[in-house]
Amino acid sequence: MELGFAKLDLSRRERTGFDETVFCSGKTKEQLLQIFSAFQKNSCNALGTRCSWEQYEFVRNAMPEVHYDTTSKILSLRNRKPQALAGKIAICCAGTADFPIAEEAATVAEFQGATVEKFFDIGVAGLHRLLSKIEQIRRANVIIAIAGMEGALAGILAGLVQAPVIAVPTSVGYGASLQGIVPLLSMINSCAEGISVVNIDNGFGAAIQACRILKQIAHH
Amino acid sequence: MELGFAKLDLSRRERTGFDETVFCSGKTKEQLLQIFSAFQKNSCNALGTRCSWEQYEFVRNAMPEVHYDTTSKILSLRNRKPQALAGKIAICCAGTADFPIAEEAATVAEFQGATVEKFFDIGVAGLHRLLSKIEQIRRANVIIAIAGMEGALAGILAGLVQAPVIAVPTSVGYGASLQGIVPLLSMINSCAEGISVVNIDNGFGAAIQACRILKQIAHH
């Protein structure tokens, strides 16, 4: 669908199995409203990530049916209930500062129909915290591992479970973390197998990848 | 199991679902033989990646039951047939020079019991080649996308299918490809969703991640 500045990809659900998600940052609030209105007119579900409070307020004034979550900064519009996905996603996060990215992942996955279990603040500096949860984590079909700084959580987890681990480096940290480049490369270099990595702070991408995996359970 | 220079992780299968794989490069041929002998004594299956011809010859002289593949540089020892995994992996590769990495992925996945279908030389500079195969690719449960240079294949595929895409950047190319760093970061930055990335030239890692995903189909 043609909006002038954007072509809405209303057929994406057929092609890739999920509705289009709007990356809100970098769009004007007028553009955002136009996009969500179009989805509304087509009775689509829609998700907006990295949505600022100002963008949300502007859209909500015209479309009170949208919902906003301040931690994950996700704007959502739900016109139909998603089909429940088989299996379960464990979302594991290393530190308190990784919380917003973990919430982004959780919100997106649940929006797409997934069952999510959260394991927060289980970073490797206090290994007993992770080890005390490992049996529960092992029951998930996909694990999302979110960590900044040296990003060791993903590799440790992948060595302890059988499910695929989707690693999300975060820009949390300071000094030589290079805004997340170091945990990104650290995760990419993990000596453990069973890890694949998405972009820095990309809780959204990890959630969609996890849902694609869950879909295979039913799909097969 | 303790070899002095190495501790063989004979329980890894229980913990992570796969036997330990030996990264041959950087080990002496004597160490390699000791490791494979130990696996043989424990009737384990074992896989060695990045195995040179010299290493292979040295091991084979003492253990004629090993097998070697010159393209993928994989040394293998098979003491029992792997349990067949449900579903199918599509291995897609952009150019002829990415061939060895694609073969590494295929060999590893098949060794672990997966069904593999190969789609080689479907790089995006001649888009019709990819488009002519897309219906077949869509039938897979996981897609491994292997590409060097600008690494665009992964994103294009992820936008056309519903299955998860595991992207493998390769060090193929010259000039500013930075030995694979550019396709790695390019794949990490893909605007398409449903991609997660493993290390440069890491066909092995992509195969194991794909097999972990296939295992969820049965596991659930």
Added chain:
Amino acid sequence: MELGFAKLDLSRRERTGFDETVFCSGKTKEQLLQIFSAFQKNSCNALGTRCSWEQYEFVRNAMPEVHYDTTSKILSLRNRKPQALAGKIAICCAGTADFPIAEEAATVAEFQGATVEKFFDIGVAGLHRLLSKIEQIRRANVIIAIAGMEGALAGILAGLVQAPVIAVPTSVGYGASLQGIVPLLSMINSCAEGISVVNIDNGFGAAIQACRILKQIAHH
């Protein structure tokens, strides 16, 4: 022409075929007014890129004949109609957030006398959008391909057309896009032939290069 802090290059049109363009960011508003006044006194056409609203207001108060475009942030002064260039430029842009750079390219090219056709939001995550426009794009003599994130649009286009493709990486994106360095290097490494690349967010530079190419049609 000597302004103390700057020497205006009034002979550039003779040497390079285009008037000097002023890069406004980093100049004080007083300097900018002096520069545009000098062009006005010499009855030259002049273009200012990256012009802030504050700079524009200051100049307009003294020189109401300037024109400003808020999307492309271009300040322009037109004292004579440009000579129409032969041929046509197709400006293709991947996402909504690349819009301002695309508008910068379009405004500059039209200012220099070029005919421009715009193809916006045809990023490769939804390939059908690009493919549905490809016949129209093929009719252009030069193609400007603007994209951030993994920057795949340029390579895909270059593989589908005969005209030269000028690629513009954008700083749109987040995480590991490194403010546009990743799409820049990705475009530079494209496996497709017929691409050459300008600086990040440099819609201006792409437009001038495209116009230089169009001039050859007539020039020959």
Added chain:
Amino acid sequence: MELGFAKLDLSRRERTGFDETVFCSGKTKEQLLQIFSAFQKNSCNALGTRCSWEQYEFVRNAMPEVHYDTTSKILSLRNRKPQALAGKIAICCAGTADFPIAEEAATVAEFQGATVEKFFDIGVAGLHRLLSKIEQIRRANVIIAIAGMEGALAGILAGLVQAPVIAVPTSVGYGASLQGIVPLLSMINSCAEGISVVNIDNGFGAAIQACRILKQIAHH
């Protein structure tokens, strides 16, 4: 055309206006022979870049009709005379060490039917060399500027001519040239307009881009 390890893109000439070029490095000599034999069977012209002497000898033994140039390392097969392109390309090169890249560009361009004029060793450390040739260079329709180290040649030329300049950074140099990354970024950052850049040492890519531009002259 399907060779197992490769799909020959025999329709590329229709789509992009040029035959497929084979990047020889990274291919086995057997693969190279298979590819050139296939082109020969289809009476195509074919070009192989970065071809080693060993690869050449192996192919020539089976196919004496191929031609090889030791400086540019280009292997060529000519089954029909190319259509002469309108206009002229000036190939300018900064230092003696850039010579092989300049020859690669010249050989490729002439193979595609272009008229080429060479201006070698006109680096900016001895500016009079460049200035003494500038009138001749100005007569070309496209300029290819090849330079390593600080890569200043491209920007200087672009400020002195009206034609588009295609800049080729080279990996010539030592110390902090970062194997050509510095001249690449330096050319990308040029304050002169009318430059676009191809990959490091990519004489081939510059030649094809220049030929695409020349084709517009006739095409229009």
Added chain:
Amino acid sequence: MELGFAKLDLSRRERTGFDETVFCSGKTKEQLLQIFSAFQKNSCNALGTRCSWEQYEFVRNAMPEVHYDTTSKILSLRNRKPQALAGKIAICCAGTADFPIAEEAATVAEFQGATVEKFFDIGVAGLHRLLSKIEQIRRANVIIAIAGMEGALAGILAGLVQAPVIAVPTSVGYGASLQGIVPLLSMINSCAEGISVVNIDNGFGAAIQACRILKQIAHH
């Protein structure tokens, strides 16, 4: 001299020939005042670089004898006239945006007793501007060449003169200039001889180095 947070190096003039210069950014305004008061009590000359307007105002209120220049952001205290240095420094600068760095260099050099001649806005995109001044520039004993973007000015100058060239890369520019890293490395890689380079935007350092050179004229 001990101030608690700082040890003033009152003997530096004896050791290195110049008074200590204070790098103001990163110091509190109270610290700055304490430092300048100490210099005043010792009847020293003192120079503060990168001094903000707020810092200046705070110091001036207590010490009206300081002087401030808004373009170069230099705070100065002069208790005795510097000894005039032999010879002359030419300060050459590529673009209007490099102006503040050029002024920093000029102010520092003149403060130390040097004779300075300024050649501003002679960037290489309009080579005639530089060439028209070259005879004058050749008369200097040291040349400071200030440029951002691709930083070509330094190399061009060094190829045209006999005096040593001190190159100052600037953070002017955008896109892939990496805040001045590209012109820095470009200048370091210059194919011309007779260039040495100081830090990005370090007009101060270039001026002191130039003055050290001038001192040799007399010193010998």
Added chain:
Amino acid sequence: MELGFAKLDLSRRERTGFDETVFCSGKTKEQLLQIFSAFQKNSCNALGTRCSWEQYEFVRNAMPEVHYDTTSKILSLRNRKPQALAGKIAICCAGTADFPIAEEAATVAEFQGATVEKFFDIGVAGLHRLLSKIEQIRRANVIIAIAGMEGALAGILAGLVQAPVIAVPTSVGYGASLQGIVPLLSMINSCAEGISVVNIDNGFGAAIQACRILKQIAHH
């Protein structure tokens, strides 16, 4: 002591507590022999790191009293027994390929009089290996943690012990490990406290730092 090409620092023991160590790589074998002869004449102990077999053979032919270790590539000359240091160093190493660096550390520390305990192949991909040794490791006064790839071993250890951890990143690995830069930065960014880091592959430096720490036990 003056050798022409080198000044031997025979007083280093007094100043820093250890004899000078010779970094052999980059020296000619003649220079190496001269250096060891001088130490011999002064009845000093001496250590040479990164010594090639060729260098060793050349020195040994003239000085049969030197000793060489092929794994750690250390050449040593012992004229007096070192004073035993109080306490104990635990040397922990992640993978088989890190073995030579671990041996370099162990050999150097023992040469200086330290008691060393080795814990090899306890990388985090098989966490049980590390956990089964942790009580023994806790008894050491300093821990040297050696790891390549993502370098997680150092942070895990530091979170489990009270002693200082000296981390040694190794260049082991491939793809995006950047020859050890990634584990280096990963260790520097560790969220665990009680880690400090030495250069890539610098087993020598870690050993000396550990010995300096042990000396404080007695020194106090």
Added chain:
Amino acid sequence: MELGFAKLDLSRRERTGFDETVFCSGKTKEQLLQIFSAFQKNSCNALGTRCSWEQYEFVRNAMPEVHYDTTSKILSLRNRKPQALAGKIAICCAGTADFPIAEEAATVAEFQGATVEKFFDIGVAGLHRLLSKIEQIRRANVIIAIAGMEGALAGILAGLVQAPVIAVPTSVGYGASLQGIVPLLSMINSCAEGISVVNIDNGFGAAIQACRILKQIAHH
């Protein structure tokens, strides 16, 4: 202890010998208050680094027993006196701008019971300042060397003393210091032995490492 968004590691003192320290930046002020309240309820000592004034004010209003230091930005809660550590730490800092990091190190070390001696503004540009203090510095059991720009202080010190040197690079400086990456790598590459390095601006980490070393004196 479970706070929902965080798990407080109340057993860390037993495992690693020090209480958990809270990295305040990136936490909301409500989270910070909850954390400090929990420590207070458990009668623990607690330290918060990088605490903003706003965070401090919010916590203090509810918990007047916290203490805040504006230079080091450390928030502290002391419920019991730390056990005095044997030995002494020398904290050496190169320039005035490194002051806050030096204060962070001093405050943390003293909080943990260490005796600290400060040597500030002894950067290597005025070597006599450092040399005049070297006898005093030599009496310490651990030396913390804090420096930005080229970070030479750490290497110079390590060559002059027998105690271990913990180097802290700082983000002080401008131009090509890359926010502290250059002094970090410079310190890592020091030709002097007896240096190990912590993260950029990580005064806290250096202090804990120094205290771990002091503990060995008593521990042994």
Added chain:
Amino acid sequence: MELGFAKLDLSRRERTGFDETVFCSGKTKEQLLQIFSAFQKNSCNALGTRCSWEQYEFVRNAMPEVHYDTTSKILSLRNRKPQALAGKIAICCAGTADFPIAEEAATVAEFQGATVEKFFDIGVAGLHRLLSKIEQIRRANVIIAIAGMEGALAGILAGLVQAPVIAVPTSVGYGASLQGIVPLLSMINSCAEGISVVNIDNGFGAAIQACRILKQIAHH
């Protein structure tokens, strides 16, 4: 003078005061001979840097009047005695491995008529070595400071002398020295004033810059 592959810059002496120097690496031995023959025919002095033994032998067979130095790898042809330059250059070098670069600088400077004094192996890890020579070094008019690893020598020297310091980073070192990038950036960031930097391993460039400075003494 036109050689086909090269234009000899026989007028460089007039323009820049020195004969052209040939960078031998990257040239064929036939090209090198042609170049030196041309200089010989014009009775010029000529210098070739980075000349391999093979290149030398080839040239010498045809031109026995050339001279070669194996340490500095300089090929020279002297047809007339250089005019002696006023003043003196001190060449200071940190370690034995920096020796060849120091010899390159010394040979080049002496070839151009300069008086050179060498101070080798005075690296900062043993500061007394440097301090014992400082009075002699202070007598020079220019100082060339050559160092790898952390490159601290240049800054230390610049803080102790009045003459300009030309810093030469070397690629000596290992691990994170990044082939000399770290000492390069470290020298660029020096907190000492009076330093300017040339390319990694560029002894030649430092010598020419030093000679340009010496020429000002006489020139004035």
